[in-house]
Amino acid sequence: MCFVGLGMRIIGVTAYTYDANFQFGSYTMSGGRKANGYPSIVVRLLTDDGIEGWSESAPLGSDYLPSTFTGEVAALRELAPHVLGLDPRSPAVVVQKMDSIMLSGNAAKAFIDFACWDIFGKSVGLPTYNLLGGVLCPSLPAFTVIGLGSPETGVKKALAEYERGVTALQLKIGDDPVKDAQRIRAIHKALPSNVVCFADANCGWNLEQALIYTRTLGQDICIPLE
Missing domain, CATH: 3.30.390.10 (Enolase-like, N-terminal domain)
Structure with missing residues (x-):
């Protein structure tokens, strides 16, 4: 004791x-x-x-x-x-x-x-x-962040994180909604289906811009906005 x-x-x-x-x-x-x-x-x-x-x-x-x-x-x-x-x-x-x-x-x-x-x-x-109460799960889920940039840079960074074992990515958006959607599509297409992606505009858009982004992204891709 x-x-x-x-x-x-x-x-x-x-x-x-x-x-x-x-x-x-x-x-x-x-x-x-x-x-x-x-x-x-x-x-x-x-x-x-x-x-x-x-x-x-x-x-x-x-x-x-x-x-x-x-x-x-x-x-x-x-x-x-x-x-x-x-x-x-x-x-x-x-x-x-x-x-x-x-x-x-x-x-x-x-x-x-x-x-x-x-x-x-x-x-x-x-x-x-x-x-503080004990362990409720054997490991904690984690994600890494991919900043703004060109589609090529975004794909390169996302693939590098996946090769490190990361299977959840926060993708920064909030700049030009059309260009952001094109970059997110490129990243999503380059990654295996088991990688979870979600987008974060950091209060960079108004409602109209957010709608332009989602329409440009297309219904075939589901990337939730944080």
């Missing part, structure tokens, strides 16, 4: 940053948005028992989500002193403390919350997923 010891406290919070670049170089989506990668964050919590908790996130650009790299780093700097001395095995208490300090900054709070759960699991010798 394993009991959680008394008196564990957070004594240190460290944030590390690094650049996470995209494997295909430039990544494009609707509205002319483009990026080669995003700076990412890793957080370490240290306890007086010597147990470390780790968490990681790759914030997307400020033109895509309200959460940003610079904002999360600033929020972590403000939150960190206030979680020192708290017991990481009581994540709800830690979150309550952070909420009392800052109304926003949910992404930054998540770094600390995840690391607390990591410490909790290590302290009792259990994977974090057991603490």
Whole structure:
């Protein structure tokens, strides 16, 4: 039988940053948005028992989500002193403390919350997923994203992902609806039938443009809009 010891406290919070670049170089989506990668964050919590908790996130650009790299780093700097001395095995208490300090900054709070759960699991010798309810499936479904570009580039990237074992693709659209439909048709035609494709315009179209896309795509292909 394993009991959680008394008196564990957070004594240190460290944030590390690094650049996470995209494997295909430039990544494009609707509205002319483009990026080669995003700076990412890793957080370490240290306890007086010597147990470390780790968490990681790759914030997307400020033109895509309200959460940003610079904002999360600033929020972590403000939150960190206030979680020192708290017991990481009581994540709800830690979150309550952070909420009392800052109304926003949910992404930054998540770094600390995840690391607390990591410490909790290590302290009792259990994977974090057991603490959160257990494993309901042997593996998690995942997909990869193919950005905007020419049909030839899209087909090349999609086939490269399929060769890596990926069987679900999010295909970016939201530019010219006719050209987007032609590119999606080319990608769909090049892939085996077991590959699931869905399209994401990222709020790049109005209703009329979306209808032009679906009519150009044709009834013989079913690519759901995300």
